[in-house]
Amino acid sequence: MWRLTIPVVNETQDVVEVFQSLRWERIGWGSSTGNITAGYGIYTATNESQPWPGARQSAGTWTHNSNLWLFGGLGFGAAPLGDTDFSAVEAHFGYMNDIWEFDTETFEWTWHSGSSLPHVYGVYESDDIDAAPLSPGGRAKSSVWISTLSYELFVFGGYGFTKAGGAGYLDDLWKMNLGTLTWEWVGGRETRPNQAGTYAGPAQWPGGRAGAAALNVPRCTSETLLFLYGGYGYTEDALYQTRLGDAWLYNASSESWTFVVGSAEGNTVTSYGSADEGPSLGGRAFSALWRFAPVDKLSCFTEGGDITTLSLLLFGGGGFRDGSTSEFQNDLWMLVVDIDGSDVWLTVVLVTAALLLVGAATTTIICVCCPRVRKKFFRESLCCRYRKYSRVFDVL
């Protein structure tokens, strides 16, 4: 584990100069040789007493209560300590579904749930109260985000396992309560990975994919949205995975996906434009994606409330472009997403309607049903003003 501590930079300081003065710190226990299996407390440790996750890549990450959390990834599960035979260790290598927490004060790891072994299948539903709890199968390169409003973690897709069969590109969506750490399968396929998305109609859903550029959109008055672009996955009639070029929004309030723009075809070519046409972003996977805003504005709890325009910077990743055979890119794109503010608008309508109804009912009771109260606590003119207001509903 590495840590870089950055002092708050004021406006008069040069941010580059500040970073040039910093140094990485290596935190806690770790190996510099790699391929280390995990310690789940199952095996007797000979030289370490604390649990630790095995070496891994491409796990889902989030922060909660100032601690660092991870889900799954491609790496090493449990193996007897001291087993240095790589062929044996490799048997414990694969797609994980475990959840770990790293305490940023004590630098200790805690294994919360999931399997200590790789390549486990998902448990999507169960009627048996004694059956195994619901959980996604082992996977890596998923899209992961949290909702601060509903206190939930969301995991979409990745490369890994459904409830049976071999590994593939997944399109299932899971959510986990951050307090109880219990999983719920929201939608998507529980079998048959490597399927194309549904781009039209009422049941729109992105196809199976891994390595999408994804970012959550915090909101104050309604559920978190997820923005997702591309990734490696499948399209209709594709024999192999391709680089996808589709943009999606997930609305947790309605538990629905919406295809925003892009192509249902795979490996679409990025064009930098010509005299006749402007540039167009094609299929792309494993790009870097940032929200273009200061971190203190990434929270929804800022002046102005919910955002309706999301500015993102997308850098590089894997995809094809005009005039080049290389898959590796380092172009820079600004993605501006105009989010339909309907949820905010709907909330305003509902709240206003509720207030009007309560106000109308109250004044009706006071003015009509309780004349003694009216005379004692209200002047006649004020009461009549409310009565006029309540008459608005007579015309609806």
Place this chain on the structure above:
Amino acid sequence: MRQLASLLAVVAVHFHQVGCQGSRLNATLLALGTDSFSASWPNPRLEAATWHVSKQQGTLAMFGGTGIYTDETHSFEETLNLADFWLFHPVTNGTIRPNCSDHCDPVTVQDDDTNSHITMQWTLVSNLGQDDPLATTSSTPPIDTDKPRGRTGALTWTTLRKGADGSYSQEFWMFGGKVIWNTDLVYVILSP
């Protein structure tokens, strides 16, 4: 009751009409890159580790990834695990790099928060990474204790910490990832 029913009917109609159907995406190309190694623009890559820099409008940080490096002198192209650390940050006229050649021109970005334009540029932060993209290709790379070695698919987090004096600092965290020693094609997943 008639009033209430009418109002609910109106709300229901609106509810039926809402959704994200009106959402739109506009992708604007800000800058191309170049395959050649440059100290002022990151070379092509996948699965880099990324962070936001707090309190610095739009400033972004990036470390490593699986990259491509084209040595124009020797005409070869390699896929590498990168160990370079980059900042994409706002600049003023006084701090724009002078004599900047190809593919390092500052980028002008629309800031929707302030409805203004910001000039940004990439800067390689040499003390937080290995500038040389070939530095980590050895089958026996040095075990650095002061810098992370090159990697791809690393796990990242960002936290804020309040110090004893009440001031805040930001922390970047990085864990694991994969090393590709391309000289012998040994794949190593890094441990905690």
